Amino acid sequence: MNKKAVVLLSGGLDSTTTLYVARNEGFDCFTVSFDYGQRHHFELQMAEKQSRKAGAREHLQIQIDPAIFSGSALVDRSLTVPEHQFSQAGIPVTYVPGRNILFLAHALSLAESRNCSVIFTGANVLDYSGYPDCRPEFFSAFAHMARLGTRAGEEGDPVEIRSPLIALNKKEIIELGLTLGVDYSLTSSCYNPDEQGQPCGKCDSCHFRARGFQEANRIDPILA
Amino acid sequence: MNKKAVVLLSGGLDSTTTLYVARNEGFDCFTVSFDYGQRHHFELQMAEKQSRKAGAREHLQIQIDPAIFSGSALVDRSLTVPEHQFSQAGIPVTYVPGRNILFLAHALSLAESRNCSVIFTGANVLDYSGYPDCRPEFFSAFAHMARLGTRAGEEGDPVEIRSPLIALNKKEIIELGLTLGVDYSLTSSCYNPDEQGQPCGKCDSCHFRARGFQEANRIDPILA
Numbered sequence: 001m002n003k004k005a006v007v008l009l010s011g012g013l014d015s016t017t018t019l020y021v022a023r024n025e026g027f028d029c030f031t032v033s034f035d036y037g038q039r040h041h042f043e044l045q046m047a048e049k050q051s052r053k054a055g056a057r058e059h060l061q062i063q064i065d066p067a068i069f070s071g072s073a074l075v076d077r078s079l080t081v082p083e084h085q086f087s088q089a090g091i092p093v094t095y096v097p098g099r100n101i102l103f104l105a106h107a108l109s110l111a112e113s114r115n116c117s118v119i120f121t122g123a124n125v126l127d128y129s130g131y132p133d134c135r136p137e138f139f140s141a142f143a144h145m146a147r148l149g150t151r152a153g154e155e156g157d158p159v160e161i162r163s164p165l166i167a168l169n170k171k172e173i174i175e176l177g178l179t180l181g182v183d184y185s186l187t188s189s190c191y192n193p194d195e196q197g198q199p200c201g202k203c204d205s206c207h208f209r210a211r212g213f214q215e216a217n218r219i220d221p222i223l224a
Numbered sequence: 225m226n227k228k229a230v231v232l233l234s235g236g237l238d239s240t241t242t243l244y245v246a247r248n249e250g251f252d253c254f255t256v257s258f259d260y261g262q263r264h265h266f267e268l269q270m271a272e273k274q275s276r277k278a279g280a281r282e283h284l285q286i287q288i289d290p291a292i293f294s295g296s297a298l299v300d301r302s303l304t305v306p307e308h309q310f311s312q313a314g315i316p317v318t319y320v321p322g323r324n325i326l327f328l329a330h331a332l333s334l335a336e337s338r339n340c341s342v343i344f345t346g347a348n349v350l351d352y353s354g355y356p357d358c359r360p361e362f363f364s365a366f367a368h369m370a371r372l373g374t375r376a377g378e379e380g381d382p383v384e385i386r387s388p389l390i391a392l393n394k395k396e397i398i399e400l401g402l403t404l405g406v407d408y409s410l411t412s413s414c415y416n417p418d419e420q421g422q423p424c425g426k427c428d429s430c431h432f433r434a435r436g437f438q439e440a441n442r443i444d445p446i447l448a
Contacts, residue, residue, distance in 0.1 A: 065286050068334040097336035098329060101373050105322060105329035110292040112321035133373040141372050145365035149325050149357040 001160075004028045004116040006107045007056070011046030013187045013209060014122035014165055017177035019054050021164045022120045024180050029056040030114055032107055036099070037066025042197035043188040050186055058114075062106055069096050094191055094204070100133035104142055104161070111159045112152050124165040124173065126208055139163060170212025178218070185221035199223075225384075228252045228340040230331045231280070235270030237411045237433060238346035238389055241401035243278050245388045246344045248404050253280040254338055258327055260320070261290030266421035267412040274410055282338075286330055293320050324357035328366055328385070335383045336376050348389040348397065350432055363387060394436025402442070409445035423447075 005027040009015045022029050031051040033044050044061060051059040100123075107119045127134035143161045147153035165173050177184065189209045190199035199206050199222065213220040229251040233239045246253050255278075257271040268285060275283040324347075331343045351358035367385045371377035389397050401408065413433045414423035423430050423446065437444040 060289070060291060062289050062292070063287065065284070067284060068286070068330060068337060070337050095375055096333075098333035098370075098374055101370065102326075102329045102333055105326045106292060109320075109322035109326055113292060113294050132375060132378045135372065138369065138373040141365070141369035145362065145369045146322075146325065148359065148365050149362040150322055151319055151356060154356045 001117045001157075002115065004030070004057075004114065005118040005120055006111045006114070006116050007031045007120045008103055008107055008122065009033055009047045009051060009059075010122070011043035011048075011050065011187060012122070012189045012205075013170075013177070013184060013212075014124055014127075014173060015047075016050045016122075016184075016187050017173050017180070017182055018120050018122040018163075018165060019050060019056070020177060020180040020182050022118075023054055027118065027120075029054065029120075030110060030116060031056045031059045032103075032110060033059070033061045034064050034103055034106070035061055036064040036069060036096070036102075040188060040191055040193050042193050045197075046186050046188045050183075053183065053186070060110065064102060064106075069099070095131060098133070100131070100138075101142070108146050108150065108159060112150055116159065117157070118160045118162055121161065121163045122165055123163040124168055126170060128166075136163070136166060170208050171215035174212050174216045174218065178216075183221075185224075187222070225341045225381075226339065228281075228338065229254070229342040229344055230335045230338070230340050231255045231344045232327055232331055232346065233257055233271045233275060233283075234346070235267035235272075235274065235411060236346070236413045236429075237394070237401070237408060237436075238348055238351075238397060239271075240274045240346075240408075240411050241397050241404070241406055242344050242346040242387075242389060243274060243280070244401060244404040244406050246342075247278055251342065251344075253278065253344075254334060254340060255280045255283045256327075256331055256334060257283070257285045258288050258330070259285055260288040260293060260323070264412060264415055264417055266417050269421075270410050270412045274407075277407065277410070284334065288326060288330075293323070319355060322357070324355070324362075325366070332370050332374065332383060336374055340383065341381070342384045342386055345385065345387045346389055347387040348392055350394060352390075360387075360390060394432050395439035398436050398440045398442065402440075407445075409448075411446070 003026050005022050007019045007022050007029050009031040033047040111119055123134040139161050147158040152159055189205045191203040191205050192200045227250050229246050231243045231246050231253050233243055233255040255275040257268050335343055347358040363385050371382040376383055413429045415427040415429050416424045
């Protein structure tokens, strides 16, 4: 197995930490971000900065046609991003149809054409409690499909998918990232930031981030 | 199960026939084509014409960043599209890394956001002899992954993937299409056509098309 990896990098706290985990394990990293018409466009700038800062080999920002996603609050500006609710059950309205499948499919093509042996994702327990495409079973099924559907898999060298944060909560992710030197001032987590990238402080993602920093006994540098 | 379907429509002979199969089964069709920097851009015009002709509900032409595909002869203009060879073994040089996975991933997002119950593909035996992402096992694995990774699957209503031509050879596909009223003069199969869309007559795809029409005892209308 070679030490080249594709890292899905959204510019948020989880994926940036994941990039540093991959780098720390000695991987030469190819980072990829997606512009799919999301409200939180600011994160794409953060992704590019983090990729450069981490010394990644290549950074690609891929356009995905937002027309195929209509109906999600993260893309469709006629819908409202909900405030965090403690008793929320089921799949959030911020679910984007098949989003992670599309992200992983792009990462897989990139991995195959750049001869990378691993794809790193930042999925973790907080995500997969709500989003079906963040669960460990989903990632296993994707890897199985990829093994059957690619030349790399056919030739006995399938692309591996790793989610090193999968069992960590936000507090643990932040603590891990800080030991690896992540600069969290250059990350964006909010689903609905303002023009300057300032977080709303009310959405699910802001809520989980705030609680993570609180539990880690740290000040979030984007609020400092 | 509702009667709405996404149809992957390349503008070639197989996918156009598949569109007519779906229509004949009573499906309201949403067609989707992909511009990924392929040499055979002419096929995209054919796809759009065929979609309109078949009365599809919507036609989307999706851009895929060709940067992620470097190394395939279908995309990379520094490589040569090989002429057909009878004894060719293994995966063809025209293999594009993870292409069908990306196409299906887009189709899946589209199916979920448009509430379609089925995705139709034109894969068939001639394809899956060479391309790993055209085999029945691959489509099953994709469907399984999609069931786990989407809201539709989570809620017990997974998107089904159908390849109605999977067991047919080119002769049988052409015969089926003609009974359904397909106009093959508006299809393009060549991997390397000239500016006006005229086929090269030498690549794998031209070879299989010519043999199909010959065995069906028909004149190919694009050569008439």
